[in-house]
Amino acid sequence: MSKTDNKKDVIIVGTGIAGSLIAKLLTDHVFDVEKGKMIHRADAKKSETIREISILMYEAGLEAGLELDSASSMTTYNEYMRTFYMQEAKVPNSPYPNLKQAPSPNVLDIEPIIPPFPDKKGYLVQFGPMPFASDAIRVGGGTTLHWLGTTPRMLPNDFRLTEKYGIEIDSPDSDQKTPINWPIDYNLLKPYYEMAEFEIGVSGDVSKQEYPISESMEQYYGDYVFPMEEIPQSYMDQKIIDGLTGTNVQLNFQTIPLLMVPSPQGRNSTPNPSYGKTRLIKAEALQSGYQLVLDRSEKEEYKALGAVWNPYMGERCEGNASCVPICPVQAKYNALKTLKKALYKMNDNENLQRNPYLEIKAQSVVYRLSVDENEAISKVHVRRYISKEKTDFVEEVIDTSDSIVILAANAFENPKILLNSKYTVIENGQKVEKIVANRSDQVGRNLMDHMVMLTWGLFPEPIYSYRGPGSTTNISSFRDGDFRSEFSAWISPLDNWGWSWPAFSPGSDVSEFLSEGLFGAALRDALTYRLSRQVLFHFEIEQLPNPNNRVTINDQYVDALGIPRPVVNYDLTDYEKRAMEQAKLASDQMFERLEIEDFTQYNASDNNTFVYNNVRYSYNGAGHIVGTHRMGFTPEDSVTNSYCKSWDHPNLYIVGAGNMTTLGTSNPTLTLSAFTIRSVESILTDLETQFKN
Amino acid sequence: MIIINKILNVDDYYFDVFMSISESLTGFSVNELQATGLAETYYTYILGHLDAATFVEFLTVSKNVFETSFTEDQLRNTIASEIMADPGMNDMAGKVVTMWYLGTWEGTYINDLSYKEGLVWNLMHAHPPGAKQPGFKSWSIKPVTTKS
Numbered sequence: 001m002s003k004t005d006n007k008k009d010v011i012i013v014g015t016g017i018a019g020s021l022i023a024k025l026l027t028d029h030v031f032d033v034e035k036g037k038m039i040h041r042a043d044a045k046k047s048e049t050i051r052e053i054s055i056l057m058y059e060a061g062l063e064a065g066l067e068l069d070s071a072s073s074m075t076t077y078n079e080y081m082r083t084f085y086m087q088e089a090k091v092p093n094s095p096y097p098n099l100k101q102a103p104s105p106n107v108l109d110i111e112p113i114i115p116p117f118p119d120k121k122g123y124l125v126q127f128g129p130m131p132f133a134s135d136a137i138r139v140g141g142g143t144t145l146h147w148l149g150t151t152p153r154m155l156p157n158d159f160r161l162t163e164k165y166g167i168e169i170d171s172p173d174s175d176q177k178t179p180i181n182w183p184i185d186y187n188l189l190k191p192y193y194e195m196a197e198f199e200i201g202v203s204g205d206v207s208k209q210e211y212p213i214s215e216s217m218e219q220y221y222g223d224y225v226f227p228m229e230e231i232p233q234s235y236m237d238q239k240i241i242d243g244l245t246g247t248n249v250q251l252n253f254q255t256i257p258l259l260m261v262p263s264p265q266g267r268n269s270t271p272n273p274s275y276g277k278t279r280l281i282k283a284e285a286l287q288s289g290y291q292l293v294l295d296r297s298e299k300e301e302y303k304a305l306g307a308v309w310n311p312y313m314g315e316r317c318e319g320n321a322s323c324v325p326i327c328p329v330q331a332k333y334n335a336l337k338t339l340k341k342a343l344y345k346m347n348d349n350e351n352l353q354r355n356p357y358l359e360i361k362a363q364s365v366v367y368r369l370s371v372d373e374n375e376a377i378s379k380v381h382v383r384r385y386i387s388k389e390k391t392d393f394v395e396e397v398i399d400t401s402d403s404i405v406i407l408a409a410n411a412f413e414n415p416k417i418l419l420n421s422k423y424t425v426i427e428n429g430q431k432v433e434k435i436v437a438n439r440s441d442q443v444g445r446n447l448m449d450h451m452v453m454l455t456w457g458l459f460p461e462p463i464y465s466y467r468g469p470g471s472t473t474n475i476s477s478f479r480d481g482d483f484r485s486e487f488s489a490w491i492s493p494l495d496n497w498g499w500s501w502p503a504f505s506p507g508s509d510v511s512e513f514l515s516e517g518l519f520g521a522a523l524r525d526a527l528t529y530r531l532s533r534q535v536l537f538h539f540e541i542e543q544l545p546n547p548n549n550r551v552t553i554n555d556q557y558v559d560a561l562g563i564p565r566p567v568v569n570y571d572l573t574d575y576e577k578r579a580m581e582q583a584k585l586a587s588d589q590m591f592e593r594l595e596i597e598d599f600t601q602y603n604a605s606d607n608n609t610f611v612y613n614n615v616r617y618s619y620n621g622a623g624h625i626v627g628t629h630r631m632g633f634t635p636e637d638s639v640t641n642s643y644c645k646s647w648d649h650p651n652l653y654i655v656g657a658g659n660m661t662t663l664g665t666s667n668p669t670l671t672l673s674a675f676t677i678r679s680v681e682s683i684l685t686d687l688e689t690q691f692k693n
Numbered sequence: 694m695i696i697i698n699k700i701l702n703v704d705d706y707y708f709d710v711f712m713s714i715s716e717s718l719t720g721f722s723v724n725e726l727q728a729t730g731l732a733e734t735y736y737t738y739i740l741g742h743l744d745a746a747t748f749v750e751f752l753t754v755s756k757n758v759f760e761t762s763f764t765e766d767q768l769r770n771t772i773a774s775e776i777m778a779d780p781g782m783n784d785m786a787g788k789v790v791t792m793w794y795l796g797t798w799e800g801t802y803i804n805d806l807s808y809k810e811g812l813v814w815n816l817m818h819a820h821p822p823g824a825k826q827p828g829f830k831s832w833s834i835k836p837v838t839t840k841s
Contacts, residue, residue, distance in 0.1 A: 464819065496832070
């Protein structure tokens with residue numbers, strides 16, 4: 001066992017988007033010793049006595065390329081590309097190392113569960129009864145390496161489902177009902193959405209956004225443009241828009257007009273001249289505490305940020321059409337871009353220089369936290385494995401009594417670490433065993449994902465799918481409405497990549513026609529006809545928090561390093577099932593109007609399938625793994641406050657998708673980025689106190 | 694390498710048969726097949742991964758098909774009866790077409806080029822995802838549809 005002696009002010013677990021955002025924003029600020037305040041690096045004069053914030057980041061994935069110097073980051077990323085080309089099943093995790101020392105959930109491991117026996121095939125131990133259907137990847141930069149990059153904001157009512165629609169959920173193990181309003185609302189989060197859109201680099205057209213909300217777009221966005229102009233909608237989108245604009249869909253008891261909206265996306269297009277100059281996310285000192293603002297005093301024009309190894313590559317989306325699982329030119333945002341801004345700072349000669357106050361330790365799996373008598377996190381326990389091949393590891397402990405600890409892993413790993421961190425306190429002369437950050441008993445609960453119901457068919461004329469980013473348009477009509485008291489809201493992206501997701505096209509089409517005996521010109525013609533007409537509709541259905549959908553740990557199930565694997569219990573309720581029924585109604589009506597020949601098929605052998613009102617529905621995961629350390633109003637109803645700070649420990653933050661109180665109908669990355677950025681205000685305040693003592 | 698080249702030299706005729714039957718089965722001209730840059734790689738890959746007798750039988754049957762067919766219609770009918778209707782030959786034909794169309798042999802990519810050179814993407818007027826990127830905004834208009 002080794003002990004690290006050089007103390008760090010902040011320990012961050014995870015280099016995904018949450019950890020990288022915090023590292024970037026903290027390293028952009030320094031402590032002005034004279035004023036006793038945190039100030040932005042840009043405002044620090046040379047003569048001033050400043051103190052840097054020292055940070056240590058842990059990453060469970062491999063070390064290769066994580067220093068983000070040009071040579072090693074390019075070599076590492078090119079290796080991902082080579083792997084992608086060679087993988088038969090090009091699933092989201094396929095380009096990235098599949099590590100036995102830091103395993104990841106993989107969609108290829110999912111299979112139907114026959115209770116009471118769990119599915120233990122992959123990393124997750126799944127008790128079901130419904131398999132959890134999404135994956136994530138433990139690699140430098142996290143799952144943003146294979147996210148699609150769609151970045152809608154949440155809608156105002158998403159934050160207040162109880163207040164607006166009367167929805168309450170069960171409390172853990174009791175008959176009591178719990179409200180599911182967020183402790184923050186849309187208006188409060190709005191400036192942080194703008195900061196997240198700046199940092200990610202969002203392309204989109206504010207004036208074309210149209211949502212079924214009572215607020216005007218003026219109220220929703222204000223006087224605002226996205227940093228970059230809209231990513232062009234696909235030829236297919238335009239054909240579908242032509243056929244559906246101005247029409248309605250009839251759900252049970254409700255007629256809903258179809259709104260076809262170009263999706264805001266975290267991929268590079270042309271910088272918007274109206275956005276103008278680039279920005280700084282800067283902390284302004286308040287009477288007590290800090291407020292982050294999007295400072296406009298920079299003189300440089302806003303520029304699209306390309307690949308981490310070469311900024312002159314990937315300045316525009318080039319139409320690789322492989323956003324999931326990997327963008328070859330990094331025109332799609334990934335968290336390595338933000339991490340690089342933390343690792344390298346501009347020196348006096350305006351050259352990038354390695355920031356010596358940030359250290360990244362990779363191949364380091366954090367698995368437990370210790371707590372001292374003041375309930376502060378006193379130690380972080382790490383197992384650092386030696387090589388990609390071997391499972392030998394070194395046990396490391398770092399003293400964190402005077403540090404701030406930030407868990408910024410995904411919504412499986414954060415609760416896993418917490419649940420594995422037990423400690424004993426004496427209360428009223430009695431020994432009481434506790435779990436870190438779990439006074440509310442909410443750690444690991446409320447696991448959620450969007451249920452993606454897919455419908456597919458053949459368009460009456462060629463629409464030439466398989467081109468462009470995964471999705472460039474969405475139907476926003478069902479994202480909010482009175483129906484939410486009865487069933488889930490959903491968003492409907494139009495998918496540009498044919499039937500590749502539900503039917504493994506084009507491979508399946510080739511084998512189908514071959515098995516029919518087609519060859520030569522007849523085979524060519526059949527494939528051309530089929531593949532140029534394939535359309536895929538996509539219904540991302542909001543799942544409500546449910547305390548019994550949860551991640552737990554169990555000594556019986558450990559990984560190669562002896563660290564507990566996430567044990568998952570998971571199911572759907574009628575609220576979501578009914579939404580799928582309604583979404584299918586909507587799909588049928590849209591297919592009929594567009595004269596799409598329906599090829600949708602749901603089978604009893606599908607991994608995620610159920611029968612509702614005598615009709616079978618199947619769905620996929622969306623990769624939107626959220627909710628397992630929810631934020632809330634009180635230590636009793638939640639794991640963290642609205643700044644992602646644990647209610648139970650003075651120096652612990654838990655950030656990431658797990659903080660989401662509810663899921664809404666947005667892809668969660670933008671929202672988690674917004675509230676993660678906001679959490680930095682609280683972290684800076686704590687650091688100020690720490691530095692003054 | 695030396696041995697493979699030797700086989701190629703000795704069996705040049707069979708290589709031509711392989712290309713001709715590939716043309717008839719895929720519907721892509723020998724010229725288009727050659728343009729993948731993978732014709733010899735595919736041929737030697739099959740030689741290395743298949744019982745030689747099986748491949749030789751397939752090529753011999755193919756050779757006979759060409760020798761007994763004098764028109765396009767005849768050729769199509771003979772392929773249908775001699776190859777597609779015969780379970781063993783049909784299996785080989787399917788594998789050969791799949792190799793050209795998708796770049797895989799029994800589910801495995803031949804090399805990291807074969808995915809990119811799959812011909813199926815041309816059929817749908819697109820490109821293999823992650824390679825041969827057509828450029829910004831190209832996806833928003835009707836694609837180029839010339840044949841070669």
